Amino acid sequence: LSERIYDFHQNTEQNQMQLNRKLLLRDQLYYAISPIFPLCGLYIVGSSLNGFGTLRSDLDLCLMITNRDIDQKSDAVVVLSSVMRTLKTTMLVVDQQLIPAKVPILRIKCGGAFSDIIVDLNVNNSVAIRNTHLLCYYSA
Numbered sequence: 001l002s003e004r005i006y007d008f009h010q011n012t013e014q015n016q017m018q019l020n021r022k023l024l025l026r027d028q029l030y031y032a033i034s035p036i037f038p039l040c041g042l043y044i045v046g047s048s049l050n051g052f053g054t055l056r057s058d059l060d061l062c063l064m065i066t067n068r069d070i071d072q073k074s075d076a077v078v079v080l081s082s083v084m085r086t087l088k089t090t091m092l093v094v095d096q097q098l099i100p101a102k103v104p105i106l107r108i109k110c111g112g113a114f115s116d117i118i119v120d121l122n123v124n125n126s127v128a129i130r131n132t133h134l135l136c137y138y139s140a
Contacts, residue, residue: 014053022048022059025114029061029121032090033083037065045128050135058118062128069124072103076123080106083121103128 022044030042046060047053063083070076080098084106087093095109108119122128 012054012056014048014055014057018055019048019053021114022117025059025110025117025119026061028092029087029108029119032087032092033063036082036086037063037079040065043129045125045132050132051139052135058120060128061119061121062125063121063123064126064129065124069126072123072125076104079123080104080121 026042026044030040033042034040041064043062043064044059045062047057048059063079065079070079077098077100084096084098087096087108092110092112092114093108094111094115097107099105099107103122103125106121108121109115110117110119
């Protein structure tokens, strides 16, 4: 059983080429978003970066617009709605869905070369950034 699990991991783990594609997609989304939030940062979080990603993993992104906490129930939804309006004007995005939750998410479906990558974008969820680093250290 251990050998089968190892083989499955070897055959499905995210490779460097897939990570590079996600980095490029992150950059393109950043260039689209940064005009409305000029001092923002857009960070990859979750399995794509912590070593647990597979070839089919989504791309989790955290948009940091301030170094202070924001109200996730109200402020984050307003920010994500602004991002959604901005991304509608790009050729990169084919569909978007705002998902209300404890930490609201903008789910983004891209087209073209990135049609196989689903993006989940949150706002100012710095815990996700810290957890990504923590799991990365655990898996090293």
